[in-house]
Amino acid sequence: MVMAFQTDPIVPPYFLTTDHRQRCLAQLRSKSPGLEQYIYLSGLKERDPNTFYEVLLGNMLEIIPILYTPTVGDACSKYSHIWRRPEGLYVSIEHKGRIRDVLKTWHSSAASRIAVVTDGSRILGLGDLGANGLPISIGKLYVPVRSMISSTVS
Numbered sequence: 001m002v003m004a005f006q007t008d009p010i011v012p013p014y015f016l017t018t019d020h021r022q023r024c025l026a027q028l029r030s031k032s033p034g035l036e037q038y039i040y041l042s043g044l045k046e047r048d049p050n051t052f053y054e055v056l057l058g059n060m061l062e063i064i065p066i067l068y069t070p071t072v073g074d075a076c077s078k079y080s081h082i083w084r085r086p087e088g089l090y091v092s093i094e095h096k097g098r099i100r101d102v103l104k105t106w107h108s109s110a111a112s113r114i115a116v117v118t119d120g121s122r123i124l125g126l127g128d129l130g131a132n133g134l135p136i137s138i139g140k141l142y143v144p145v146r147s148m149i150s151s152t153v154s
Helices: 018-030 035-047 049-058 060-067 071-077 099-105 130-140 142-153
Strands: none
Touching: 018 035, 018 049, 035 049, 035 060, 035 071, 049 060, 060 071, 060 142, 071 130, 130 142
């Protein structure tokens, strides 16, 4: 018996509907406010980036405080415990003179188009968090999206 497998992923039709986005939003709202919602959104972004951005764009005022200030401070403090998959690259002082080599090791699944560079010091009054400060840089990437929406709406 010969079996053929479809190479394209099968996407259930409900993933493309408003109902799916509403279910994701309802699931987000069922979580305890703060870190639990941050972790849910991070997982959604990893599993289904299109739905993540659709939910984000449709609910900016509700979601930005989860992905950025004030929740991101808590996420930074606990980042090494909630980290799932690399979303950024941490370059330390030990890499001085070898930054090009470090950048070559980055194997992002998508071509990077935006970079947020920081020395990581005095993050939200929490001090130098090292690599745990990565959620701040990731959160800064959502802020331009909000300003683009504001400028197109007005």
